[in-house]
Amino acid sequence: MSAAAQRLPPKRRLSWRQVSTEAQLLLVGIPLLLWTMIPVYHLFLFAISPKDTATSGKLWPDHPTLQNFSIVFHEHHFYLNHFWLQMWNSLLIAVAVAVLTLFIATFAAFAISRLKLPGGRTVMNLALFTYFIPAAFLAVPMYKTMSVYGLLNSQWSLILAMVTIASPYCIWVLKQASDKLPWELDEAARIDGASPLQLFRLVYLPLMVPSLVAVGTYALLLAWNEYLYAFLLLSKDTDITLAVALCNFLSADDSPWELLMATGFIYALPPAAIYYAFKRYMVSGLTAGAVKS
Amino acid sequence: MASVSFHDVQKTFGKVAVIHGISFDIRDGEFVVLVGPSGCGKSTLLRMLAGLEEISGGEIAVDGKVVNDLESKDRDIAMVFQSYALYPHMTVGQNMAFSLKLRRADAKTTGERVANAARILNLDKLLERYPRELSGGQRQRVAMGRAIVRDPKVFLFDEPLSNLDAKLRVAMRAEIKALHQRLKTTTVYVTHDQIEAMTMADRIVVMHDGIVEQIGTPLELFDHPSNLLVAQYIGSPAMNVIGGRLRRHGSEPSVDAQGASWPLGALAGGSDGQAVRYGIRPGDMEIVAAGQGIAAKVIVVEPTGAETELILEVGGETLTLVLHGRTPVRPDDRIGLRIDGTKAHLFDEGTGARIA
Numbered sequence: 089m090s091a092a093a094q095r096l097p098p099k100r101r102l103s104w105r106q107v108s109t110e111a112q113l114l115l116v117g118i119p120l121l122l123w124t125m126i127p128v129y130h131l132f133l134f135a136i137s138p139k140d141t142a143t144s145g146k147l148w149p150d151h152p153t154l155q156n157f158s159i160v161f162h163e164h165h166f167y168l169n170h171f172w173l174q175m176w177n178s179l180l181i182a183v184a185v186a187v188l189t190l191f192i193a194t195f196a197a198f199a200i201s202r203l204k205l206p207g208g209r210t211v212m213n214l215a216l217f218t219y220f221i222p223a224a225f226l227a228v229p230m231y232k233t234m235s236v237y238g239l240l241n242s243q244w245s246l247i248l249a250m251v252t253i254a255s256p257y258c259i260w261v262l263k264q265a266s267d268k269l270p271w272e273l274d275e276a277a278r279i280d281g282a283s284p285l286q287l288f289r290l291v292y293l294p295l296m297v298p299s300l301v302a303v304g305t306y307a308l309l310l311a312w313n314e315y316l317y318a319f320l321l322l323s324k325d326t327d328i329t330l331a332v333a334l335c336n337f338l339s340a341d342d343s344p345w346e347l348l349m350a351t352g353f354i355y356a357l358p359p360a361a362i363y364y365a366f367k368r369y370m371v372s373g374l375t376a377g378a379v380k381s
Numbered sequence: 382m383a384s385v386s387f388h389d390v391q392k393t394f395g396k397v398a399v400i401h402g403i404s405f406d407i408r409d410g411e412f413v414v415l416v417g418p419s420g421c422g423k424s425t426l427l428r429m430l431a432g433l434e435e436i437s438g439g440e441i442a443v444d445g446k447v448v449n450d451l452e453s454k455d456r457d458i459a460m461v462f463q464s465y466a467l468y469p470h471m472t473v474g475q476n477m478a479f480s481l482k483l484r485r486a487d488a489k490t491t492g493e494r495v496a497n498a499a500r501i502l503n504l505d506k507l508l509e510r511y512p513r514e515l516s517g518g519q520r521q522r523v524a525m526g527r528a529i530v531r532d533p534k535v536f537l538f539d540e541p542l543s544n545l546d547a548k549l550r551v552a553m554r555a556e557i558k559a560l561h562q563r564l565k566t567t568t569v570y571v572t573h574d575q576i577e578a579m580t581m582a583d584r585i586v587v588m589h590d591g592i593v594e595q596i597g598t599p600l601e602l603f604d605h606p607s608n609l610l611v612a613q614y615i616g617s618p619a620m621n622v623i624g625g626r627l628r629r630h631g632s633e634p635s636v637d638a639q640g641a642s643w644p645l646g647a648l649a650g651g652s653d654g655q656a657v658r659y660g661i662r663p664g665d666m667e668i669v670a671a672g673q674g675i676a677a678k679v680i681v682v683e684p685t686g687a688e689t690e691l692i693l694e695v696g697g698e699t700l701t702l703v704l705h706g707r708t709p710v711r712p713d714d715r716i717g718l719r720i721d722g723t724k725a726h727l728f729d730e731g732t733g734a735r736i737a
Contacts, residue, residue, distance in 0.1 A: 272466035275433050280480035280527075281454035290479075294470040 131356070134349030142346040156350035165347055167337050170325055178312055178329040179358075181243055185250040185311035186304045192255050193303060194296070197262035198288055202274055212263060215256035223253050224316060231320050245321040246329075250314060254307040261306075265299035266292070301369035309359050330355050383444035383457075383534035383567055384409045385430065391438035392425055392591075399425055400591045402439065407584075412561050412568045416578040417588035417614070423571045424539055426588070430569060431460050431537050443534060454483075459528035460537040463544060465520045467512040467527075474499075474508035477526045491530075498529040501560070518549045525560065536561075538570040542577065554580060575615050579603070587611050609733035612660050612726055618690065620660045621700045624730065629653040633722065639696025641675040644722030651727065651736045658733070660726035663690070663703040667719040668710065674717035679710050693718070 102110075134142055135156055137149040158164075163171045200208035230249050231240070239245040269292070277287045293300075318329045325333075334355065337348040363370065385407040392400035400422045407413045415423040428434040430441055432453035440447050448456045459480075467476050474495055481491040499505045502522045512520055521541060528536055538557070542550045558581050561568050572578055578585045579599040587594040587602065587610075595607045599615075606612035612620045625638025634648040636659040643659050651657065668691075677700070681692040684707060691702045691710065695718070702718070710716055727736040 270464060270466065272462045272464050273468065275431075275453075276460070276462060276466040276468075276527075277479075278433070279431060279453045279458065279460050280531075281483040286483060291468055 128356075131349050131353055134346050135353045137346055139344065139346050156346045157354070159347060160350050160354060165344065167333070167344070168347065168351070170333070171330075171351070173326055174328060174330045174333045175355075177243065177327065178331065178355075181246055181250070181318075181329060182308045182312040184247045185254060186308035188247065188251045189254045189258050189307040190300060190304045192251065193258035193262050194293070194300065196255075196259045197266050198292055200259075201263045201266040202269075202287070202292065203284060212260065215260050218256040226253075227316055227320055230317065234321055240321060241323055241327065243322065243327060246314075246318055247311075249317050249321060250307075250311040253317075254310050258303045258307060261303055262296070262299055266296060269295055298369045301366050305362055305366050305370060308362065312359055385535060385567060385569065386442045386445075387426070387430075387439070388442070389439035390426065390429065390436060390441060392422070392429060392434065393437045398591065400429075400437075403588075403591075403593055404439075405586060405593060405596055407567060407569065410565045410567055412558075412570065412581060412583045413586060414570045414572060414578040414582035414584075415586045415588060416572055416575055417594075419573060420590075421588040422591040423573075423586075423588045427460075427537055427539055427569060427571045430456075430535075431458055432456050457531075457534045458537055459531045459533040459535075460539065461521075461524045461528050461541045463540040465512070465524040465544075467520060467523055469512055471511075472508065473504060473510050473512070473515070473523050473526075476512070476523055477508075477530050480527065480531050494530045494532070495526075498526040501529065501563070502526050502556075517545050518553060521545065521553055522556070525557070529560075529564070534567065536566050536568040538568065540572055541570075542572070542574075550577075557581065576617055579615065585615070587614060589614075605735070606660075606726065607735050609658055609660070609728045612728065612735075616662060618663045618701045618703065620662050620726070621698075622728075623659045623661075623695075623698050623700075625657060625659050627651045627653060627655045627657045627727070627736075635722075636727070639698050641695065643675070643725065644720055645725050645727060645737065646723035648727070648737045656730035657736065658728040658730055660728060661700075661720055661724065663701040665721060665724035666700075666702050667721075668702070668704065668708065669717040669719045671715040671717050674719040677716055677718050679712050679714045679716060682708070682710065682712060 133147075133149065136152045136154065137144075138151055138153050138155065141149055141151070160168055160171055163169055196211065199205045200211060230252075234240050234245040234249070239248070273291055273295075274287060277291050282290065313331065314329075315331045315335070318332045319335070322328045322332065330351070334348060334352055337343050337351075387406075388404050389402045390400060390404070391398065391402050403422075403426065415426060417423050425434060429436050430443075430448075432448070432451065436449050440449055442448065443456060443458070468479065471479065477495045477498055478491050481494060486494075495508070496505075499508055502525060504519070504522055504526055507515065507519060507523075512523065515523065521544075524541070541557070542553050545553060554577060557570075561581075570577075570581060582599055584596060584598055585602055586596050589610055595602060595611045597605075602611060602615045606615060606620075609622065613622065623636075623638045623643070625636040625643065628635050628637055628642070629648070629651065630653060634645045634651075636643040636645060636657060638659055643661075645659075675695060677693040677695045679691055680694050680699070683690040683692070687705065689704050689706070689708050691704070691708070693700045693702055693716075700718075725737075728734060729736055
């Protein structure tokens, strides 16, 4: 063997341990992937199938078409008369919920975690307590409350209800995340001459950005995906969100499944896009508050 | 620049008192080091001066003005934290300019002051960097720069070198000292490292369990520790202390301990037969041939180059001896110890207070 050949790096060999770890990961990963993707695939399959073959059961349509999407976009169907308006409603409500929740949760977390306001612990315990009550339990009381305040059929009712549901979790996550910021930063800022509001604006907020993005995304998606409360609190076709509108498809005997699925597919895209855009923050931001430290 | 005075300052956390009425003054431009073991209250005292802890009792005054009820920002002090506490989302320049920005200083003044501080601390080329891109020593300098741009009345340092490695610590020690000599700003420096205290301080305040044990210049504390605690805390290696009985009769006073007679210099107090602790610094003993002086056995020889440290056994006691240069003695050798009695220290066995 020549000297040059001897200097070549040895072939990379996988040890049994590495092979077995890979195999285990694949064993878990492949079923998970299939489990997640198969419904999405069928959703997509329906969406690109012509009406007459939509329920044929084939794994790929004979004549795939984008006609369904065109009908949806042009609102060429009785159920889709307000598609764009309802899409806008969904977006408006989701963004409003995210903004309001962020506003409330950030100030609450700052006050409890950094200013150590008396009673903060109680608020945190109450926030934790809300986990024990499923949101569905509160649907009817919430309906009653909204009616007392005359908010029924106003989109504010849904926004306020969703903010109520999202806030405790968001306060909890943000408080945990802000507990991890070094306390000396606050002290340094105080000595440097910062008032609490300046501390909040100039030091706290910039350092909390990853958690804020995560929590904001959480609230946005929660509101975007909400069905029960949207169904209860809003009734006019021009007020409802797309989630409720989708369900209206099923009120007829011959539901246009292909249009329902095409609309559903479109409805699922923004959350997916948002999630992927902020994936980095979602992982770091939400796990930051996952463990009480 | 300003003087600082503590008058009967107390601190309690709930029912637990951690500082029990401390009083002392710091002169204008002085570099005072608060030193003591963990939990002695030195950091708490500094934080009370900074306005980060409430003062439970007594008064703290800066330049004659009581600051008890003033906010931190109104006390005109700057503090360097152990963890540096740099704002991670700001560049070095922004970190240093932050306090001026909050005071709405104009851009020209801010720029000049930051540039000046950066020049003093050799940070000119790092102004655009973020704290995460700096080494420990550089971060420490930025923290100091942030204090300098304020041009405060008092600098506070809370164990600023603890997070640095040994070599850098020595370098930064010199830098802080040089900075003080240049700016002559009154400085209060907290550390648990007595070498830092000895090398940097104009005066050292030794604290223990929330009280001041002794205040003095480094050499005063080294030469005349007022009690056992100070004696053993100041100086490295620590002073050797041996329990024994005082003998005042005969030509010279001495202490009987471990079957030997330990010489003392002139002695004012103490009574014959009194139980005492005899203290001698590792550098104040000499090796002589076996059979002369106090008989000792060599346990360990630790050469450090310029000095050699010996661990010796005398009776049941272990002593440390430091000699300049090198020595031919080996472990298990029998040697004699000669002690200059005038260098010895004597403390009461019960109270630990200095007798001579």
